[in-house]
Amino acid sequence: MSRKPVVLVTGANGEMGHGLIHRLANHNGFDILALDIRELDADIAPLCVATIVGDILDRRLLERLVSEFEIHAIFHLAALLSTRAEFTPETAHEVNVQGTLNLLGLAVEQSRWHGQQVKFLFPSSIAAYGLPTLDAKHEAGRVIENDWNMPTTMYGCNKLYCEHLGRYFTHHYRQLAAESDLQGVDFRSIRFPGLISAFTLPSGGTSDYAPEMIHAAAQGQSYTCFVRADTRIPFMAMPSAIGALLDLMNAPAEALSTHVYNIGSFNPSAGEFAELVRGIFPDADINFESDTKRQAIVDSWPEDVDDTLARQEWGFRPRYNLTQAIEDYLLPNIRQRYT
Ligand code: SER
Numbered sequence: 001m002s003r004k005p006v007v008l009v010t011g012a013n014g015e016m017g018h019g020l021i022h023r024l025a026n027h028n029g030f031d032i033l034a035l036d037i038r039e040l041d042a043d044i045a046p047l048c049v050a051t052i053v054g055d056i057l058d059r060r061l062l063e064r065l066v067s068e069f070e071i072h073a074i075f076h077l078a079a080l081l082s083t084r085a086e087f088t089p090e091t092a093h094e095v096n097v098q099g100t101l102n103l104l105g106l107a108v109e110q111s112r113w114h115g116q117q118v119k120f121l122f123p124s125s126i127a128a129y130g131l132p133t134l135d136a137k138h139e140a141g142r143v144i145e146n147d148w149n150m151p152t153t154m155y156g157c158n159k160l161y162c163e164h165l166g167r168y169f170t171h172h173y174r175q176l177a178a179e180s181d182l183q184g185v186d187f188r189s190i191r192f193p194g195l196i197s198a199f200t201l202p203s204g205g206t207s208d209y210a211p212e213m214i215h216a217a218a219q220g221q222s223y224t225c226f227v228r229a230d231t232r233i234p235f236m237a238m239p240s241a242i243g244a245l246l247d248l249m250n251a252p253a254e255a256l257s258t259h260v261y262n263i264g265s266f267n268p269s270a271g272e273f274a275e276l277v278r279g280i281f282p283d284a285d286i287n288f289e290s291d292t293k294r295q296a297i298v299d300s301w302p303e304d305v306d307d308t309l310a311r312q313e314w315g316f317r318p319r320y321n322l323t324q325a326i327e328d329y330l331l332p333n334i335r336q337r338y339t
Pocket of ligand 1: 081082083124126127155193194204205207
């Protein structure tokens with residue numbers, strides 16, 4: 001009995017899932033198997049060969065996938081984001097770590113069946129960094145991948161640890177077994193900055209203030225930003241993020257010296273971003289009222305990232321600078337969405 005060759009996307013109904021599924025279906029012609037805890041939205045469901053509503057913690061469900069599909073690549077996007085994770089840290093650990101472990105196990109299993117490596121694409125985050133003070137943050141400036149790996153959130157700890165799990169599964173999995181399972185998984189990860197999509201809003205993140213601000217303005221709603229106006233972290237438009245994930249997927253393995261890459265694009269302060277939003281929507285009513293606790297999380301994230309490695313090894317280039325992201329991507333699409 002032949003099984004269908006597919007690319008598996010977990011967290012398919014989330015922010016990144018929407019962008020990725022549109023792109024995979026339209027440009028790459030992959031057959032997509034979508035998994036999410038909620039039913040897939042109507043705009044993306046028809047783009048998938050199969051959609052499954054289920055939990056990545058449900059091992060039986062994952063086993064069933066093995067019997068029906070031949071999975072050649074996994075985009076493991078399912079996660080509880082940083083703010084939500086702080087309300088239920090143990091659950092976040094289950095979903096973010098145990099869930100990833102289950103998917104890595106599925107990748108090994110799949111590669112045993114079809115004899116080829118399974119590419120495992122994993123969105124990590126600037127939350128994997130933890131800078132102890134604002135002074136340290138300002139002094140550090142653009143951080144490189146191996147510095148400041150002391151996250152202060154459960155989500156950040158989970159992402160950092162899963163990066164290591166991916167490296168372990170790629171190079172050391174069951175290293176003492178007589179017949180080694182090495183070469184089963186090819187784990188590749190990007191530490192994404194805050195992402196801004198014109199089509200969807202994130203849920204449960206701490207970088208959400210930027211996308212929330214522009215979506216609120218487009219709908220004529222007032223917005224109270226939960227961080228100070230001088231708060232600065234890197235951001236990126238969703239198409240750049242999806243493009244980078246696909247570029248990393250397609251990069252030749254010999255070109256890659258590591259499993260985890262920073263990528264950057266622009267890093268306006270919250271106040272500078274608000275000014276840009278006001279420039280487009282002159283009636284925008286944006287106020288700042290810092291929430292001490294969420295502020296502390298964003299303050300622990302770097303103000304910029306050094307993405308030299310990604311540029312050198314797999315040719316990363318952001319698709320938009322800040323002005324282009326707003327004028328060419330966010331503005332036309334957001335306007336259309338709300339009119
Ligand atoms: N955007 C994410 C968050 O805010 C970080 O990766 O949780």
